[in-house]
Amino acid sequence: QLAESLKKQGYGIIDGFMGVDVAERIREELLHMHHVGEMKLSELAGGRTGDNLRYSMAEVRGDVVRFVNGTEKDCQGIGILRDLSDQVIIRVQEKLPELAGEVIQRGNLMCTCYPGGASKAAPCGRGGPCRYVLHCDNPDKNGRRLTALYYVNKGWVPEHGGQLRIYPSDETGRAVGDAVDVDPLFDRFLLFFSDKRCPHEVMDARAPRYAITTWYYSAEE
Numbered sequence: 001q002l003a004e005s006l007k008k009q010g011y012g013i014i015d016g017f018m019g020v021d022v023a024e025r026i027r028e029e030l031l032h033m034h035h036v037g038e039m040k041l042s043e044l045a046g047g048r049t050g051d052n053l054r055y056s057m058a059e060v061r062g063d064v065v066r067f068v069n070g071t072e073k074d075c076q077g078i079g080i081l082r083d084l085s086d087q088v089i090i091r092v093q094e095k096l097p098e099l100a101g102e103v104i105q106r107g108n109l110m111c112t113c114y115p116g117g118a119s120k121a122a123p124c125g126r127g128g129p130c131r132y133v134l135h136c137d138n139p140d141k142n143g144r145r146l147t148a149l150y151y152v153n154k155g156w157v158p159e160h161g162g163q164l165r166i167y168p169s170d171e172t173g174r175a176v177g178d179a180v181d182v183d184p185l186f187d188r189f190l191l192f193f194s195d196k197r198c199p200h201e202v203m204d205a206r207a208p209r210y211a212i213t214t215w216y217y218s219a220e221e
């Protein structure tokens with residue numbers, strides 16, 4: 001079913017992906033690593049550079065991140081997610097002719113938080129909302145085939161913002177349908193094509209927004 005909706009609209013969603021107990025554990029792991037300061041500005045957001053650049057890049061992308069492989073001792077729930085996600089990708093690959101002949105490799109898992117309005121230290125504007133501007137994950141053959149997202153935001157309501165807005169497109173990036181807002185709900189799994197078929201943006205998050213992003217790569221590209 002996931003493969004079918006990928007074919008049809010470029011993305012697919014599975015709710016209740018891990019079940020409440022594991023989802024809860026993953027949520028705790030993310031909150032913990034955020035609260036102890038293990039999530040950092042990504043390189044794109046100017047992690048290595050001066051404060052001004054840091055803020056201007058954070059306007060492009062307002063999250064803090066930590067890459068893990070799921071075997072760290074504070075990442076046991078995340079490791080379970082990684083394994084289930086890998087299994088799903090294998091199934092999807094079997095059902096998608098365009099991926100059938102490819103060797104697909106997973107990158108590390110990117111644990112992210114858009115701190116929203118909750119934190120003065122929010123990189124995205126000293127306490128304001130955080131977003132990620134419109135982009136494609138693979139605009140220039142960087143190897144990414146599929147982007148997997150997993151959300152763990154309990155009690156999410158529209159006022160919290162942080163929806164992922166997808167603009168279904170053809171191979172050239174030209175829109176072929178209306179934009180779709182995916183709410184970053186607790187225990188929701190989302191898979192989409194990383195290339196120009198799925199330009200997307202993260203809308204202003206006004207409350208802390210936790211997610212895990214995993215990219216699946218073509219070994220050849």
Ligand SMILES: O=C(O)CCC(=O)C(=O)O
Pocket residue numbers: 112132137149164200202211213
């Ligand atoms: O967190 C999300 O919903 C998407 C993040 C994203 O687009 C990215 O990291 O490339």
Ligand SMILES: [Fe+2]
Pocket residue numbers: 135136137200
């Ligand atoms: Fe993205």
